[in-house]
Amino acid sequence: MPNTTSIPSDDANKSVFLQQLSTQLPSYASTLELSSNEVTKVAAASAWFDYLLSSQEVAQNYSHAIFSLKRILRDGPANTDIALPVLPILPLAPTSTPFSGIFGFVGPLITRIKKHPNYTEAIGKNLGIIAASKPAVDITSLQPILSVDIQGGHPVLSWKSNGTDALEIEVDHGTGVFVLLTIRMSSGYQDNTPLPASGSACVWKYRAIYHINDKQVGHWSQVLEVSVKGV
Incomplete structure (x- = not known):
């Protein structure tokens, strides 16, 4: 049975990975003998990780705009119109409870899922926990x-x-x-x-x-x- 590590290395794809896992996992909770707390934690991990990535992007864009304006004020060119960047608006925070070390939780959970006697390759693909082979x-x-x-x-x-x-x-x-x-x-x-x-x-x-x-x-x-x- 395929058991190659499937968690992506970059944050953007980590978020996509968590979204698929959290969406599909409830359908297999009984088959794979997962607790409601485990399913809820995966959903919270996905929601909070996506929220923080989105917030980080908003903050970075504002930071870059402030940096660019500072450079214009300091160095010119002369007669450049000056307009303050619009204050950032963060997305709404999830209502679930966040927790630290989400991939330290998700990784062992995936290992346990793949070792369960009811686990199949089809389930792995639906959950997004089988690493795609690529050159x-x-x-x-x-x-x-x-x-x-x-x-x-x-x-x-x-x-x-x-x-x-x-x-x-x-x-x-x-x-x-x-x-x-x-x-x-x-x-x-x-x-x-x-x-x-x-x-x-x-x-x-x-x-x-x-x-x-x-x-x-x-x-x-x-x-x-x-x-x-x-x-």
Whole structure:
């Protein structure tokens, strides 16, 4: 019976994993002789982990906006319109009781499930606890490809993860120097740096590199140039 470790390494996929497990587990509680407390704890783990990831993203976006505004105030360019970022609004917190070490609880629970005499591969697939086989990533050849959309005048960057943990993005806002913009665990990032003064334009440049286990891997992307205009 397949018993390969199935818990993903990155937070975004950990959240997806918990959501599937918590959704499907009640249907098999009797078959696998799981207590109502165990089922409830898995549901709480999923709800709170998803809530904190969403809250973290909101907080990070606000932090990046504050950092960008500080840089504009400190270094210019001159005559740039200044607008304070909108205060962040966190999602509603779950009503269940949180607990620490959720994967220290979920991991042994999965091991016990797989050893139960009523466990089948079909159950494992429905619960999402069978690791999908995938080819090894050649980290030496990895190179992200950035694409861009514009929303409200601000660039919105997208990319494919290609089996990596995160993406580090640097930006040149017209200063001639690339600086760290963000490190993202999932695709999609809007650069909320204040736009140029009304009626003027500027070219912002972006480049990115993948991360695995908190280390840069592969090659930097091609530089993506985006023309932004003041509104």
